Amino acid sequence: MRGASLTRAAAVGAAFVLIAAAPAAAQQPAAKIDAADTAWMIVATALVLMMSIPGLALFYAGMVRKKNVLATMAQTFAVTALGSVLWMVIGYSLTFAGDGPVLGTLRRVALYGMGMDSVSTLAPTIPEALFMLYQMMFAVITVALVAGSVADRMRFSAFLWFSALWFLVVYVPIAHWVWGGAFLGKAGVLDFAGGTVVHLNAGVAGLVGALVLGARRGYGTDNFAPHDLSLAVIGTGLLWVGWFGFNGGSAFAAGSRAVFAILSTHLAASAGAVTWMALEWWTRGKPSVLGMISGAVAGLGTITPASGFVLPWHALIIGIAAGLVCFWSCTWLKLRFGYDDSLDVFGVHGMGGATGTLLAGVFAARAIGNVSGLTEGHAMQVLVQLYGIAVTLAWSGIGTFVLLKAVSAFVPLRVDRQAEVEGLDVTQHGEALQ
Amino acid sequence: MKLVTAIIKPFKLDDVRDALLGVGVHGMTVTEVKGYGRQKGHTEIYRGAEYAVNFLPKIRIEIAVTEQDADRVVEAIGAAAKTGQIGDGKIFVTPIEQAVRIRTGETDSDAL
Numbered sequence: 217m218r219g220a221s222l223t224r225a226a227a228v229g230a231a232f233v234l235i236a237a238a239p240a241a242a243q244q245p246a247a248k249i250d251a252a253d254t255a256w257m258i259v260a261t262a263l264v265l266m267m268s269i270p271g272l273a274l275f276y277a278g279m280v281r282k283k284n285v286l287a288t289m290a291q292t293f294a295v296t297a298l299g300s301v302l303w304m305v306i307g308y309s310l311t312f313a314g315d316g317p318v319l320g321t322l323r324r325v326a327l328y329g330m331g332m333d334s335v336s337t338l339a340p341t342i343p344e345a346l347f348m349l350y351q352m353m354f355a356v357i358t359v360a361l362v363a364g365s366v367a368d369r370m371r372f373s374a375f376l377w378f379s380a381l382w383f384l385v386v387y388v389p390i391a392h393w394v395w396g397g398a399f400l401g402k403a404g405v406l407d408f409a410g411g412t413v414v415h416l417n418a419g420v421a422g423l424v425g426a427l428v429l430g431a432r433r434g435y436g437t438d439n440f441a442p443h444d445l446s447l448a449v450i451g452t453g454l455l456w457v458g459w460f461g462f463n464g465g466s467a468f469a470a471g472s473r474a475v476f477a478i479l480s481t482h483l484a485a486s487a488g489a490v491t492w493m494a495l496e497w498w499t500r501g502k503p504s505v506l507g508m509i510s511g512a513v514a515g516l517g518t519i520t521p522a523s524g525f526v527l528p529w530h531a532l533i534i535g536i537a538a539g540l541v542c543f544w545s546c547t548w549l550k551l552r553f554g555y556d557d558s559l560d561v562f563g564v565h566g567m568g569g570a571t572g573t574l575l576a577g578v579f580a581a582r583a584i585g586n587v588s589g590l591t592e593g594h595a596m597q598v599l600v601q602l603y604g605i606a607v608t609l610a611w612s613g614i615g616t617f618v619l620l621k622a623v624s625a626f627v628p629l630r631v632d633r634q635a636e637v638e639g640l641d642v643t644q645h646g647e648a649l650q
Numbered sequence: 651m652k653l654v655t656a657i658i659k660p661f662k663l664d665d666v667r668d669a670l671l672g673v674g675v676h677g678m679t680v681t682e683v684k685g686y687g688r689q690k691g692h693t694e695i696y697r698g699a700e701y702a703v704n705f706l707p708k709i710r711i712e713i714a715v716t717e718q719d720a721d722r723v724v725e726a727i728g729a730a731a732k733t734g735q736i737g738d739g740k741i742f743v744t745p746i747e748q749a750v751r752i753r754t755g756e757t758d759s760d761a762l
Contacts, residue, residue, distance in 0.1 A: 439701040441694055506696055547698030560697060 249333075250341035256470035257342045257350055263461025264353035268296045268360050271458050275451030275513070276364050279506075279559050282443040283639025284368050285649055291363040291372070295379045299356035302383055307355055308348045310388050312336060315397030319389060324348075338395070339468035350465060355391070358414045359383050364559035365422030368432050368440075369636055372644040374627040378619055382421065386615040390417055390608055405604035406580055406587060406597070408477065409466035411521025411573035412608040419566015420612040422557055428620045429629055431556035433636050445505050452509040456485055459516045463523040476584055477523040481516065484523075484535035488515020491539025499547075507543075510564060514542035517568035522576035525585035534575050541571045570605050577601035651746040651759060652720040656711045657685065658731040658739040663709050669730035670713070673722050679712040689737030708739065714746055716759050 273292040277285045299307075309324035324330060327348065334344035359379050366375070391413050393400040400412075407413060432440070442448065463481045467474035492511025497503040518538035519531055526534070545563035557563060577598040580589030588594040620629060630636070635643035642648045658666055663680065670678065684705035691704040715723050724741050732738055751761035 439703065440699065441696060441701050441703070500695055502695075504695065510697060551698060563697075 248335055248340055249343055250469070252470040253341040253468070254343065254346060256474065257339075257346050257465055257468065260461035260465025261346065261350045261353055263458045264350065264357065264465065265296075267455050267458030267462060268353070268357045269293055271451050271454035272357065272360050273451070274447045275455060275509075276367060276448075276559055278444050278446065278448030278451060279442040280367050281440065281639070282649055283641055285443065285641060286647060287372065287640030287644050288363070288367050290645055291367070291370075291375055292360045294372075294376060295359045295363070295383075296356045298376065298380060299359050299383055300352055302380060303348075303352040303355050307383065307388050308351065310384075311355075311392045311396050312338065312348070312351065316392075317398055318392075320392055320396055338397075341469060347468070351391075354410060354414060354462075355383065355387055358387055358410070358418050361414070361418035361561055361565055362421045362425060365426045365557045365561040366429050367558040368640070369429060369558075369630050370425075371628060371631050372640070374623055374629045377623045377627060378629075381619045381623065382616065385619060386421065386612055387413075387417065390611060393607070394604065400604050400607060403603060404587075404597070404600045405573075406525055406576045406585070406589075406601060407521045407573060407604065408524035408576070408585070409463045409520045411518075411569045411576065412604050415517045415520060415565040415569025416573065416605060416608050417569070417612045419562045419564075419569055420609055421616040422561030423555065423566060424613055424616040425620065426555050426557040426562070428617065428624075431554075432558065433633065435556045442506065445509075449505060449509055452512055456482075456512060456516060459485070459520075463520060467524055473524055473584065476528070479528050480523045480526060480531035480534075481519050483528055483531040484515040484519030484538060485512045486515070487532045487535025488512055488518065488538040488542075491515075491536045492543050495539065495543045510542065510546065510560070511539045514538040514564050514568045517565045518542070518572035518575075521569065521573045522579065525576050525581065525587060525589070526579040527581050527584060530575075530579035530581070534572060534579070537571055537575060538568050541567050570609075573605050574598065574601050651749060651762065652715055652717060653744045653746050654711075654713045654715060654720060654723050654727070655742045655744070656713075656727045656731065656739065657683070657708050657741075658711065658727070659733070659737065660707055660709045662731045662733070663711075665730040666711065666727055669726040670723065673726045674719070675713055675715065675723060675726075677713070681710045681712075683708050683710045687737070687740070706737070714749060714762050716762060 269292060273289045276292065277288045280288050305326055309322055310319045312320055313324040314321035330344055336344045336347045339347040359382060392398050394405060394407050394413050395401060459481050460478045464474040464478040467477055489508045489512040492507045492514065493503045496507040515535040515538045519534050522534055542564050545567040546560045550557060550563055577600060578590045580587045580597060582588045582592060589597045623629065631640060631643060639648065685708055686704055686706055689706065691702055691706060694701050694703055713723060720743055724743060727741055748758065749761040750757050
């Protein structure tokens, strides 16, 4: 009986597949669009969205105090929504429609002219709408990352104004310069999935944000211990899985390069986690969970620019470097200079992004990305990478400073003293965890 | 009537409850509390930032008993909650002026 019903189920299933496949074959989809690439990129797009919500939202919210959990989640959630709208209306067009020296064109404003058969020259085997959507997820997570440095004290309205402006004035140009065919890309800067565009960019903006806003009240004296690190662990897991789409999808094709990017990503995350854990165990006597997840995220951020250019064993070295550099940044550099980057956006993403961008130039292997780095005798590549880092650092740093000052002219950046003590959940959003 | 209030280590709650059942105590009120005595607190380190955690999690048990049961209850709690380490907690015994069982209106020792 059971065998018979299984057979019948299989027959029905096969019939469905045939019915579903028949019209597709008859219609002859646009010649250039590849079904496997498209399928993979749909998945990758969803994975990158999952990194923001709920991945980053949980990662950040777990590290703040209980009175600021919802406010921290609200920042990530709101910029995911707001950034998506801005990207559709103008961001995509200015970044990826045309290869002008500074910005793209207005040709694709509100996705004007984007049809079912449109493809972008940057990803010629998938629908342009999917390329646009994938890049949208990158744009929003970059803005969401910045929120971590100003957590616990930034006024929600000021944060939204700043995010919208930063999205257009800082993210869009840098993405265009590196990926949209402008001068950094033309100079040969290697940035597979966003070491400069996403991580260094967000990290520098986070550092400037923390400096302009000033430290949280009670910094250095009050207890700022994370209220629930288990949320942050779940968030890290979602980020880690999502990163397969973030780096693997940046190949824009379902092939070996995507697989090697994913392999490198996983190895670097693992090496980063082990390195940070070992360092903490050695220097402080106990391996903390916060340390392990910080190391994993550091490894993920650091491998990002290099993931589609290096061999798997390079990824291990890059992961270890990520653990060393980011541990040092968060536990020494930050204390030495006394800035209050609440959730270490600069220490993890900024320093990691810069390190990874540099190491991409060191380890780039012709066998993977068809580009050689220092280890294959092309020392110039390291200088090119430094050029990319310098431009990103300067534009993000200056742009963030100017925009924060501009916003503060009409909305105070920080909540007032009482609201900060009471918590942002209840004062900014009128709700709170019980 | 006496009110026995015990502050104990959280992981000792089940042992204390069993011991109290053993001496015939069938009701108690338990609260999760925070505090410190000689144990002081401990420090926690988050990405290099050190915080002193002064208030440690403890359990507060409150039991109302008759005058003659008080000593046995105190003894039972003391024996069950003891580890010999600093931070085992304390037991306080205070007089109760009046007790009422809300359902029946019974008072004093009938209400216990």
